Amino acid sequence: MVFFMKICIIGYGTVGRGVVELIHxxxxxxxxxxxxxxxxxxxxxxxxxxxxxxxxxxxxxLDKYPGVRKDIDANKMIDMxxxxxxxxLTPTNVVDGEPGYSFIRRILSNGCHAVTSNKGPVVLYYNxxxxxxxxxxxxxxxxxxxxxxxxxxxxxxxxxxxxxxxSVRGILNGTTNYILTRMGSEGAGFSQxxxxxxxxxxxxxxxxxxxxxxxxxxxxxxxxxxxxSRDAHMEDVDVCGITxxxxxxxxxxxxxxxxxxxxxxxxxxxLRVAPRLIERNHPLCVxxxxxxxxxxxxxxxxxxxxxxxxxxYETAGAVISDILSI
Amino acid sequence: MVFFMKICIIGYGTVGRGVVELIHxxxxxxxxxxxxxxxxxxxxxxxxxxxxxxxxxxxxxLDKYPGVRKDIDANKMIDMxxxxxxxxLTPTNVVDGEPGYSFIRRILSNGCHAVTSNKGPVVLYYNxxxxxxxxxxxxxxxxxxxxxxxxxxxxxxxxxxxxxxxSVRGILNGTTNYILTRMGSEGAGFSQxxxxxxxxxxxxxxxxxxxxxxxxxxxxxxxxxxxxSRDAHMEDVDVCGITxxxxxxxxxxxxxxxxxxxxxxxxxxxLRVAPRLIERNHPLCVxxxxxxxxxxxxxxxxxxxxxxxxxxYETAGAVISDILSI
Numbered sequence: 001m002v003f004f005m006k007i008c009i010i011g012y013g014t015v016g017r018g019v020v021e022l023i024h025x026x027x028x029x030x031x032x033x034x035x036x037x038x039x040x041x042x043x044x045x046x047x048x049x050x051x052x053x054x055x056x057x058x059x060x061x062l063d064k065y066p067g068v069r070k071d072i073d074a075n076k077m078i079d080m081x082x083x084x085x086x087x088x089l090t091p092t093n094v095v096d097g098e099p100g101y102s103f104i105r106r107i108l109s110n111g112c113h114a115v116t117s118n119k120g121p122v123v124l125y126y127n128x129x130x131x132x133x134x135x136x137x138x139x140x141x142x143x144x145x146x147x148x149x150x151x152x153x154x155x156x157x158x159x160x161x162x163x164x165x166x167s168v169r170g171i172l173n174g175t176t177n178y179i180l181t182r183m184g185s186e187g188a189g190f191s192q193x194x195x196x197x198x199x200x201x202x203x204x205x206x207x208x209x210x211x212x213x214x215x216x217x218x219x220x221x222x223x224x225x226x227x228x229s230r231d232a233h234m235e236d237v238d239v240c241g242i243t244x245x246x247x248x249x250x251x252x253x254x255x256x257x258x259x260x261x262x263x264x265x266x267x268x269x270x271l272r273v274a275p276r277l278i279e280r281n282h283p284l285c286v287x288x289x290x291x292x293x294x295x296x297x298x299x300x301x302x303x304x305x306x307x308x309x310x311x312x313y314e315t316a317g318a319v320i321s322d323i324l325s326i
Numbered sequence: 327m328v329f330f331m332k333i334c335i336i337g338y339g340t341v342g343r344g345v346v347e348l349i350h351x352x353x354x355x356x357x358x359x360x361x362x363x364x365x366x367x368x369x370x371x372x373x374x375x376x377x378x379x380x381x382x383x384x385x386x387x388l389d390k391y392p393g394v395r396k397d398i399d400a401n402k403m404i405d406m407x408x409x410x411x412x413x414x415l416t417p418t419n420v421v422d423g424e425p426g427y428s429f430i431r432r433i434l435s436n437g438c439h440a441v442t443s444n445k446g447p448v449v450l451y452y453n454x455x456x457x458x459x460x461x462x463x464x465x466x467x468x469x470x471x472x473x474x475x476x477x478x479x480x481x482x483x484x485x486x487x488x489x490x491x492x493s494v495r496g497i498l499n500g501t502t503n504y505i506l507t508r509m510g511s512e513g514a515g516f517s518q519x520x521x522x523x524x525x526x527x528x529x530x531x532x533x534x535x536x537x538x539x540x541x542x543x544x545x546x547x548x549x550x551x552x553x554x555s556r557d558a559h560m561e562d563v564d565v566c567g568i569t570x571x572x573x574x575x576x577x578x579x580x581x582x583x584x585x586x587x588x589x590x591x592x593x594x595x596x597l598r599v600a601p602r603l604i605e606r607n608h609p610l611c612v613x614x615x616x617x618x619x620x621x622x623x624x625x626x627x628x629x630x631x632x633x634x635x636x637x638x639y640e641t642a643g644a645v646i647s648d649i650l651s652i
Contacts, residue, residue, distance in 0.1 A: 026624075149626035149629070151485035151629065158480065159480045159481055159484065160477065161647040161651055162348075162352065162643070162647055162649075280607075281606075281611075281613045283616065283618070287607045290609065297643075298352075299348060299475065299639055299643025301475060301633070301637070301640055302633065303477065303632070305630070305631050307630065308627050308628070311627070313625055313627075317486075317623075317624075317626045318626070320488045321487045321488055324487040325484070
């Protein structure tokens, strides 16, 4: 008999659906026993019929699904300890980290493993949650919070074992990279391209989170705590966004062999997000919505990884990679 | 009491010394019980004094080291089963894979783990050695054979867990990338730059292994067997080197936004090494001695990793990462 890991998914938005769809389509060796929405849940200790769930919630959401129960919510499902791994996929909130923070605390305190794609709790309560996981001898993984589908945290933890990280620099926000790339190739202004990016769904209706560097700063905090054992918080990051970058500046840089990129810089004593000139032939100089991270270490010298930092299946893929590693 | 993994190093050339120096300098939780040269060895079941070994062999090699024993060689040390992990670092030989092939077979048959940086045995006897490791329930790891310090094999195995690999393209030979980069930036001819690269120690005295694509082809074979469960061999690779690339061709490509790179392409039905035009802003388009690999997968879409494919400490670092993962 084969042992299938039991998982329960908290939060059935874009990423939650992506995770369920991939587990179903790829026939992964994982049994989904629970899926919770805001005030309802689907539960089957033998494994939910994912095909029916995907079809039945397509346009209407979880709360209209025939098999949904109103007497079950996330807290109840967590306390049932019905799964080996709880996958916390509620929306990111970098102000107080809720509701994800309370869910993750509860999961770890119950002695279950937690995987999340939610930056909020990881940014705000990194050391508290890491210690809680350690104390309860369970895993707490959050690869999807930094660079989406692009391996960063696990790359250092697993592939660069034994290396000491000296510094990290990277492009960790696809929206701003898209805007800067188009400013470079077309010479158009910031606000015009932002408007088009919003129409294409690449930028949010409220773009501040991306263009003012808040999203990149959140990732910088996670990297600082993870790689340098710091106790960093959002207010420790020296942040400058891209709103004052002009097409003239971008084009002057280009003529001299540089591109302008919003760069996250993290080291033992550095924690900064700012527009920087990057040489066109530097591995970090990737265009469009791509993300890239350059990690300087003592043995491998430096490794750069490039990939997609966002997207339904890309983010879901990072979550699944964490689940399968447990 | 802390348990330190016991390791034995077979082959004390550049990489072997690099591994010993890093273990010593970084105070890694590893006990080196044996180090073997061609017909001699150093052995101490409580752990060799690595500081003395490094100093005592600096200019003279292992066979002149005061503590060396002539009654111990690699085969004897392997059969003593004195280590948990044997690290096979003899020179690469892609003709018959010896002596590494026989050493690795013996290590695995004895029920010990094997780590190697030696492409020969992995290229020639991939499936046989993998099966032998599986049968004896031990690990056989060889990250350093593909891309040196740059994680490729373990990246897919660990970080992209659950992903199906669709195709792999990459620059996997630093020497040819260095030559092509300089042809592009200086407009000089192939043979002139090759000569300078030889003087700098970037190219070998016999450059055929690099410039005719043999080294890249060996890596292509390992990738084909590892990611696509193929039974590929050197003769299955469609190889074209860079010896006929002219400065005119490189500069014409450059004017049109491309660089010429020696590209390895591997898929379920593809196994090829050839010069290709790569768009300047593509993540694979890295210059100098850098290597880069672009991996297309089903969930993360695509991930590119860039790093140093060779070098004493870079290669030693990949070996150490494999050792620590056991």
